Amino acid sequence: MIDQSVFKNRKVAFHTFGCKLNFSETSTVAATMMEAGFSKVSLTEKADVYVFNTCSVTELADKKCKQVIRKAIKQNPDAYIVVTGCFAQLKPEDVAHIEGVDLVLGSDEKFDILQYMHDGKKHETTEVFAGNIGKNKKFQPSFSFGDRTRCFLKVQDGCDYFCSYCTIPLARGRSRSDSVVNTVLQAKKAAKSGAKEIILTGVNIGDFGKGTDETFFDLIKALDKVEEIDRFRISSIEPNLLTDEIIEFVGQSKRFMPHFHIPLQSGCDKILTLMKRKYDTQLFKQRVEKVKSVMSNAFIGVDVITGVRGESDEDFETTYQFLDNLDITQLHVFTYSERPNTKALKIEGVVPIHVRKERSKKLHELSDQKTLAFYKQHVGTETEVLFEKSEHEGYMTGYTPNYLKSEIKYDSALVNQIAKVKLKHLTLNDMAMSVEMIKP
Structure with missing residues (x-):
C-alpha cells in the first residue's frame, strides 16, 4: 500500500485530449488524487504533478499530445509527468522516449494511478505499465x-x-x-x-x-x-x-x-x-x-x-x-x-x-x-435553454433541447437554469442564436 500522506497539499494539473469519454475518465482519476490529498490547479499553473490523458485517433492527435506534454515539461522540468490514455496504450515506448516523462500508464492502469506513482517525485528512468487491454473484462464507471x-x-x-x-x-x-x-x-x-x-x-x-x-x-x-x-x-x-x-x-x-x-x-x-x-x-x-x-x-x-x-x-x-x-x-x-x-x-x-x-x-x-x-x-421560435456558467465578453451561452447554441447577456441568476426564450436572430459568427427571455 502507498502511504498517501506523501501526496498531501501537492498540486496536480490535468489535461485531456480527444473524446468525451476521456473527459469523464479524467474526472474519475482527478477525484482519486484529490481524495489522497492533492489540490487541483490549471495546466497553466506550476504544479508538482501533471497528468495527461491522451488520444490517438489520428497521427495529428499523437503529435498534439507530444507538443503539449513537451511544453509542460519545458515550463516545469522538476514536475512529475504522467501520461495515460489511448496514445500511451498503443505506443507506450514512444511516449516513454519523451524526455521528462516519468510514468506511462495504459488505458486500464490509469484508474490505479496512485499505486504506480510511488512518492510522485522524479526518478532517473521512465516507468511503463501498459498491459494487454484485450483481456480486460472490468468496466470502470x-x-x-x-x-x-x-x-x-x-x-x-x-x-x-x-x-x-x-x-x-x-x-x-x-x-x-x-x-x-x-x-x-x-x-x-x-x-x-x-x-x-x-x-x-x-x-x-x-x-x-x-x-x-x-x-x-x-x-x-x-x-x-x-x-x-x-x-x-x-x-x-x-x-x-x-x-x-x-x-x-x-x-x-x-x-x-x-x-x-x-x-x-x-x-x-x-x-x-x-x-x-x-x-x-x-x-x-x-x-x-x-x-x-x-x-x-x-x-x-x-x-x-x-x-x-x-x-x-x-x-x-x-x-x-x-x-x-x-x-x-x-x-x-x-x-x-x-x-x-x-x-x-x-x-x-x-x-x-x-x-x-x-x-x-x-x-x-x-x-x-x-x-x-x-x-x-428556428429563428422566431420559442423554446428552452439550459444556461452555462462561462462568460465571454459580457455574454453567456447555453443549448436548446435540439442543441442550438444560444447566447444572452450574462446574468448570474441564469447559471445552471433552464429558461424559456425566443430565438431572435443569428449572431455575427452565424453559429449561435441570440435569444430573449420570455417572461412568465
Whole structure:
C-alpha cells in the first residue's frame, strides 16, 4: 500500500485530449488524487504533478499530445509527468522516449494511478505499465464533474467491431458495460454534484449490455425515470444499433433530447465494405428519415472520414452527394490517417495528402451550409435553454433541447437554469442564436 500522506497539499494539473469519454475518465482519476490529498490547479499553473490523458485517433492527435506534454515539461522540468490514455496504450515506448516523462500508464492502469506513482517525485528512468487491454473484462464507471450544468456519463467502454481503419479496440479493449441499476446510480450521483444534463458516452454505447440480458433500450428507459436530471443526450450511436424503438422512445420522452450523433464514415457502399462497417447507405438513410419523421426538429450530427485508402474521386463524389441530400445538421469530418496494426494498411489506392485535405475542406463547407440552414429554420421560435456558467465578453451561452447554441447577456441568476426564450436572430459568427427571455 502507498502511504498517501506523501501526496498531501501537492498540486496536480490535468489535461485531456480527444473524446468525451476521456473527459469523464479524467474526472474519475482527478477525484482519486484529490481524495489522497492533492489540490487541483490549471495546466497553466506550476504544479508538482501533471497528468495527461491522451488520444490517438489520428497521427495529428499523437503529435498534439507530444507538443503539449513537451511544453509542460519545458515550463516545469522538476514536475512529475504522467501520461495515460489511448496514445500511451498503443505506443507506450514512444511516449516513454519523451524526455521528462516519468510514468506511462495504459488505458486500464490509469484508474490505479496512485499505486504506480510511488512518492510522485522524479526518478532517473521512465516507468511503463501498459498491459494487454484485450483481456480486460472490468468496466470502470466514471462521469465528468466540475461543470455543474452538463456531465458526461460513461455507460460503456471498448468495441468488438474492428473496423479496418480503427485502433480503438486495440486501445480500449473489448466491449463491456455496467448494469442498468449501477448506471442509474451513477446518474443520480452526478445529479447530486449539480448536473442538470447528462450526455451518455462510450466507445459503442448502443452495445450496452452485450453478453447480458440487458440492452441500451433498457438503460434509457430506466434513466428516463431519474427525476433528478432534467435532460439526457445520447452521444454517438451506430446506425445499426439505433433502433426504431429507441427513436420512438426519445420522441415521446420529456428527458431525452431530440439530438442524435450517428457515425456514417462514408456515403459510398464500396468504401463502407472496405471499412468493414456493419450497415450500408440505405440503412443509414432510413435511420435519418425515421428520426426526422418522429422529431422534425431533431439535431443530427454525422461522423465522416475522407481520404481513406481505396477512395477514388468518384467514391468521394458519391459520399458528397449522399450527404448533401440527407436531412442532417452537422458533419464531424476526419481526414484519414494511417494507423499502425490496422487492416486498412493492406488496401490499395493511397489517396495523396493534398487530395485528402481538399476533400476534407469540401465536407467542412457542406457542414457549415447545413448547420447554418438548420439554425435559420428556428429563428422566431420559442423554446428552452439550459444556461452555462462561462462568460465571454459580457455574454453567456447555453443549448436548446435540439442543441442550438444560444447566447444572452450574462446574468448570474441564469447559471445552471433552464429558461424559456425566443430565438431572435443569428449572431455575427452565424453559429449561435441570440435569444430573449420570455417572461412568465
